[in-house]
Amino acid sequence: MNPAKAVEPPIVPPNPTIPFTDEEFEKILWAVDLFRETHSKVMEEKQRKLKALALVMRYSGMRIPDAVGLKRDRVEKGKLFLYQAKTGTPVWIPLPKVVLEALKAADDGN
Numbered sequence: 001m002n003p004a005k006a007v008e009p010p011i012v013p014p015n016p017t018i019p020f021t022d023e024e025f026e027k028i029l030w031a032v033d034l035f036r037e038t039h040s041k042v043m044e045e046k047q048r049k050l051k052a053l054a055l056v057m058r059y060s061g062m063r064i065p066d067a068v069g070l071k072r073d074r075v076e077k078g079k080l081f082l083y084q085a086k087t088g089t090p091v092w093i094p095l096p097k098v099v100l101e102a103l104k105a106a107d108d109g110n
């Protein structure tokens with residue numbers, strides 16, 4: 001007789017991912033702007049890339065590994081080209097001006 005058959009699996013309620021509030025995101029950008037003050041050996045280029053990363057993630061919904069590996073050719077005419085995860089359908093995501101400016105500033109450092 002298997003005693004494990006009497007054990008029922010736990011009921012785990014779904015835990016939805018909730019986006020940052022506008023106030024929380026402003027604090028993130030504020031922290032990026034102050035980053036070099038607390039880490040003085042970090043080059044300005046890294047700070048610009050951090051800001052671009054935060055903005056791309058915020059306005060595209062990308063996760064960290066996807067945003068870090070984002071290729072420059074995926075942004076064209078103000079839109080980000082991606083494939084939907086579940087269906088593989090190609091999608092163009094319009095990016096706000098602030099994101100495009102941050103991406104350009106991050107590129108200018110290269």
